[in-house]
Amino acid sequence: MTPSAAGFIAAAIKAAEAVSDAQHRHAFEQAVRHFEDLLATVPDHAAGDFTDADIVHIRTLAEAVIEIVEQRATEEEDRPKTAQQLVSAVYAIRSRLEQIDIWTRHFRTTH
DSSP states (O other): OOOHHHHHHHHHHHHHHHHHHHOSSSHHHHHHHHHHHHHOOOGGGGGTTTOOHHHHHHHHHHHHHHHHHHHHHHSSSSHHHHHHHHHHHHHHHHHHHHHHHHHHHOOOOOO
């Protein structure tokens, strides 16, 4: 793990924890948006910044966030519009993961 990757992983862990810990809807939505924005920066890193294990760690964090968002979207206390926004966030995170997979396959060498 390079220093760049270590910093990113630490930020991703913190962002995932913020999603998990958010109690209020606005804080939750902001945390989810921040996590998704963070994922969007992975392809901006140098190709050698992340090892295969780093990418797996990022994917694991993203899948945990997705699970939390999906659970929150199905809770009856969230309004239908909010639930729809949360489902859209899941799609956005999955799209970012797909972009990371493409970046990994095309621009990284195996470490």
